[in-house]
Amino acid sequence: MLELILLMQAAVADPQVLARGEKLFAQSCSVGYCHGVAGAAARGPRLAGRTFTREYLVEVTRDGIPRSAMPGWKGRMSEADIHAVVEYVASLGTVTGDAGPAAAPAGETEDLTHERNRFLESCGICHAGRGVGKAVGPELSGRTEAEIRAGLVARRPALVKRLELASGESFPAVTGSDDGDWVQVFDLSVAPPVLLTLPRSEIRQWKDHNEWQHPQLAHDAPLASIARYLSAR
């Protein structure tokens, strides 16, 4: 049985796919201190000369290994590139348990990494959107450019209040979790917001804060790009 399986992996991957995989591996996997040139090992484990199932290689490459330094490449590499890397790693050692190289997946989705990053740096420090960012203000997934432009200049905030501490100090803030004795609040005095954990006794009162406005960095952001990211399907 084992011999049979070993024989089966003789099927060879497309040389073009392998070449692409080799290049990607050099760029993203052998780099620095990770898997080493051609999987020769560095601080990441050696990959050359090892035996894996192809399913396992795909799974680990796409999703990473939780609680380890191995990242998931889904979303950071296209499906076709993940496929090429897997074929390349497979070629460095032995693959068991399937009938040979899988076909390259078809149907790429649009790469919005650049737009996502613009969202993260200008808005994501206070907003979640499409699974990334920090939820201080409202979730922004699906918003159009007109909606976010309107939201950026809106007055009379609903969430932001002026928090007055027992010490007399006060600042714009949004409430976070509250477990009775300890209260979490986001201090919005400067960007990025600071998550404070305060004993309840330190909180004197919450007041309306009609003057609160988005920080300048949000107004300066490339809103069209950001909207494209937020409203993409």
Added chain:
Amino acid sequence: MMRAGLLLVLAAALCAQDGATHKDWPHYGGTYQFWRYSALEQVNRSNVKRLVAKWSFQTGESDEGLQATPIVIDGVMYISTSWNRVFAIDAATGREIWAYYYQNPKTIGVIYSPWNRGVAVGAGRVFMGTLDNHVVALDQKTGREVWKVEVQPLAQCGCNITGAPLVVKDKVIVGVTGGDSAHRGYLTAYNVRTGRLAWKFYTIPGPGEPGHETWQGDSWKYGGGATWMTGSYDPELNHVYWAVGNPAADFYGGSRKGDNLYTDSIVALDADTGKLKWYHQQVPHDVWDWDTAYEPVLLDLRVNGKPRKLLLNVNKGGYVFVVDRTNGEFVSAWPLVKNLNWITGIDSKGNLLGRNEPKVGVPTTICPAIGGGRSWNQGAWSPRTGLYYTTGIEWCQEVIAQKEEPREGREFFGGTFKLKQTPDKDAHSHLGAYDPLTGKRKWLYRSKYPLLASQLATAGDLIFTGDPEGNFFALDARSGEKLWNFQTGSGHRGSAVSYEVNGQQYIATPSGWGSAVAGLMGQLWPEAERFRKGSTIFVFGLP
């Protein structure tokens, strides 16, 4: 040699600079001067043989070992581990006082993880940078989180925090990784009490700023310049000194023509504003990954009879640079390792001579290897002997540069490397005692494997350090003779410290094998793949 040493002591005394620690080990580098030197002398050359283990503490988190430096204040030790655990421990007994486990996301997705190299303590708080690029402040007494702030979204910058912060007055200063990613480096400072951002210094000048012209096109946006280790501080000059890492892409410089300021530089910043006071670039247009990332050591010494305020720094490429810390003026440079071929030398002004650069698509042998002529583990300075103690690694590599487009926040190496033997087939490591200005060597201790733990110097004229095989040992600071050895069961990658509680001097060391460079070792020493992990603090004292 001895006489020269005594003269240096005098020079130090004249300037009344005390970089020694006493009862406490208050900062990452011992003191702001980063001497890693303890004035305690209860344990000394004549009695070190009697040193015994007093207690040990298991952190329970051995992923990539234990790389931190304990901080000790008023009999309490604070230590951090991989995946951002923090412990406060009774420094006399090893009893846990509190523990804090930071909630990291399941995967971090950047290569600079999962280790942490230490906390900073000040203003009643314990500060730590996290793997997901936040800074947290904990209550020093209880370990409860007081504030938390995101430095920059991890997914965007591909950077995070593994180095120890530095507390200066009312601010906590934090460096970030990201030097091998398409990322623009910076240093940030937060108010210790509120967590509010106080200043941000970009290590790569933006459009309109001086130095911007040293970057080609858009390369400044992706040029690296990480601040991944910890700096030092001169209270008199109010300068914070920080070492800025390599430019990205590491091995391919064709799309970032120019000097690439302030990568591979020491920068001096105004501690209150973060404004640049001066810089000294060690490696203009680096194409070897020769970070200037390591500790800036502040020394007051006589140069040609004249007392000067100096800064000593070991570059990853294996050269030691000494500059004037009032203005950044070059003073001297000397090689730490024998196997060094990326330049043929350095002239009297600090210019590099005879550059040997990696070529695109063609293997070039470069010595030392990427792990460095020395790694980030720190050396020590003893004002008693007038000697600087540090490790060096003799090894080489084959580098192939490749042209690469930057992908924001992702790996950006511009090539690959493979470790190689030295030309004389004698890859090894050493710990030496050097004149800090000239590099004149007093003694050399040889090690089979790369020495990757920091040195601790004490007024007992001892040098403590550990090796990859688990030995923690003491050398005679004057002769290099090994006087004592203890097997801790796992290799050493952290930094030993010394402190005193109730009249007893303690020597504490992290033990726990791991790290990026430790992983690389397998390419030259295959048996190193099997070195056992661990994560324990061992503490020693006289019976």
